[in-house]
Amino acid sequence: MKSKSSIKAAVLSASVAAGMLSSCNTGSKEGGGADTDSTNAALECIMTRTSVREYQNRPVGRDTVEILLRAAMAAPTAVNKQPWTFVVVDEREVLDSLTAYLPYARMLAHAPLAIVTCGDMTRAIEGDAREMWVQDVSAATENLLLAAHAVGLGAVWTGVYPIDERVEGVRKALALPDNLVPLAVVPVGYPAKDSEPKDKWDAGKVMFNRQ
Amino acid sequence: MKSKSSIKAAVLSASVAAGMLSSCNTGSKEGGGADTDSTNAALECIMTRTSVREYQNRPVGRDTVEILLRAAMAAPTAVNKQPWTFVVVDEREVLDSLTAYLPYARMLAHAPLAIVTCGDMTRAIEGDAREMWVQDVSAATENLLLAAHAVGLGAVWTGVYPIDERVEGVRKALALPDNLVPLAVVPVGYPAKDSEPKDKWDAGKVMFNRQ
Numbered sequence: 001m002k003s004k005s006s007i008k009a010a011v012l013s014a015s016v017a018a019g020m021l022s023s024c025n026t027g028s029k030e031g032g033g034a035d036t037d038s039t040n041a042a043l044e045c046i047m048t049r050t051s052v053r054e055y056q057n058r059p060v061g062r063d064t065v066e067i068l069l070r071a072a073m074a075a076p077t078a079v080n081k082q083p084w085t086f087v088v089v090d091e092r093e094v095l096d097s098l099t100a101y102l103p104y105a106r107m108l109a110h111a112p113l114a115i116v117t118c119g120d121m122t123r124a125i126e127g128d129a130r131e132m133w134v135q136d137v138s139a140a141t142e143n144l145l146l147a148a149h150a151v152g153l154g155a156v157w158t159g160v161y162p163i164d165e166r167v168e169g170v171r172k173a174l175a176l177p178d179n180l181v182p183l184a185v186v187p188v189g190y191p192a193k194d195s196e197p198k199d200k201w202d203a204g205k206v207m208f209n210r211q
Numbered sequence: 212m213k214s215k216s217s218i219k220a221a222v223l224s225a226s227v228a229a230g231m232l233s234s235c236n237t238g239s240k241e242g243g244g245a246d247t248d249s250t251n252a253a254l255e256c257i258m259t260r261t262s263v264r265e266y267q268n269r270p271v272g273r274d275t276v277e278i279l280l281r282a283a284m285a286a287p288t289a290v291n292k293q294p295w296t297f298v299v300v301d302e303r304e305v306l307d308s309l310t311a312y313l314p315y316a317r318m319l320a321h322a323p324l325a326i327v328t329c330g331d332m333t334r335a336i337e338g339d340a341r342e343m344w345v346q347d348v349s350a351a352t353e354n355l356l357l358a359a360h361a362v363g364l365g366a367v368w369t370g371v372y373p374i375d376e377r378v379e380g381v382r383k384a385l386a387l388p389d390n391l392v393p394l395a396v397v398p399v400g401y402p403a404k405d406s407e408p409k410d411k412w413d414a415g416k417v418m419f420n421r422q
Contacts, residue, residue: 037248038252038255038256038361039362039363041253042252042253042256042357042360042361043282043358043361044253045249045253046282046285046354046357046358046361047281047285049287051287069412070412071257071258073412073413073416074257074260074408074411074412075353076260076262076353076356076368077411078368080409082416084416085417086418087417087418087419087420089419089420090419090420091420091421094420094421097421128373128374128375129370129373129374131373132370134342134345134346135345135349135352135394135395138345138346138350139349139350139352139353141346141350142286142349142353142354143257143353145287146257147253147254147257150249150253150254150257151250151254152250156287159289159340159343162339162340162342162343163340164339173421174420174421174422175421175422176422183346184346198291200284200285200288200293201280201284201285202293205284205293205295205296205331206296206297206298206299207296207299208301209298209300209301209302209305209385210302210305210308210384210385210386211385211387211388
């Protein structure tokens with residue numbers, strides 16, 4: 001496993017190798033500011049995000065939660081359906097209730113916050129593309145994890161859908177309306193310790209053109 | 212629809228409101244460098260990514276492609292299965308073949324590159340969590356889109372799975388082995404023009420604690 005520093009170095013050297021002197025898209029209209037630093041900061045956030053399961057005993061403010069939710073809702077969504085809803089759980093008894101229904105997600109017992117990402121079936125595409133809501137909510141969940149990492153929080157994606165027992169457990173714990181299907185429970189908090197990101201790069205998982 | 216500048220301003224003001232003087236996680240061990248600039252660059256990349264469907268007539272180098280793939284493989288993955296494979300398509304005739312099978316993805320005819328994100332069924336979880344590969348590959352696809360945006364490329368997620376006709380079309384165009392299920396085709400290129408990100412924030416899609 002690579003250290004953070006070596007992953008950072010790999011990202012930076014890859015950036016240089018690619019001759020990426022172009023600015024992050026977002027900067028070109030701003031008249032400077034965004035440059036290779038912005039590019040590298042964004043790539044580094046992606047490359048160094050990792051699952052964080054232990055948190056400081058410190059609350060996460062609702063203003064910060066809003067940043068995470070704005071990032072989640074910036075995800076791409078098929079046919080612009082935005083078939084998602086996010087449940088912010090920051091009351092101790094509700095977090096404990098989730099833990100009771102999701103024994104595998106024990107870190108909830110010590111997390112100050114969890115965000116439950118849900119599909120909203122009233123907004124899902126009709127017909128044979130209906131299950132695309134899963135992809136939309138997954139992209140939103142990844143944005144949420146990245147935003148958490150960017151602001152100095154740690155989080156972990158704990159899977160709920162499509163395991164019926166877990167879906168029903170979360171529905172009961174939160175008394176969700178029938179149109180919402182919980183996809184993931186994401187405990188969030190300020191990290192109790194440093195976590196090393198896994199290096200999952202595998203050139204063997206890349207193919208080119210026609211096989 | 213907000214302009215890029217106003218979205219940027221919203222992100223920045225939200226950051227300040229949250230008192231986010233903490234550094235991006237990635238920087239704390241590096242002894243400086245990463246700070247609110249890094250936090251904001253990462254958030255801005257997430258907030259300003261948008262679908263790009265028109266590209267310059269300019270190839271994307273394989274070194275740059277590797278950066279996108281490294282970002283994709285940094286996604287979270289249930290039980291660390293990494294049930295994914297990425298097919299890099301940069302030969303004109305193969306891109307055209309994809310277009311023939313995916314008439315809705317006409318931008319492929321003018322894209323220098325597409326990356327097809329696939330689930331690898333030999334790596335999927337067994338049993339009732341099997342479909343979690345969709346969430347893993349979706350998170351990887353979102354990372355790929357964000358990395359493309361970070362390096363100045365534009366991309367768009369065109370949905371394939373679970374629509375049987377599209378899945379079979381991509382399988383035929385690429386002669387994929389049976390264990391691979393294409394989830395999305397992502398055309399990539401240098402943007403031909405500026406694109407405004409959609410502002411999808413909707414406070415009505417947020418709920419708190421128990422309903």
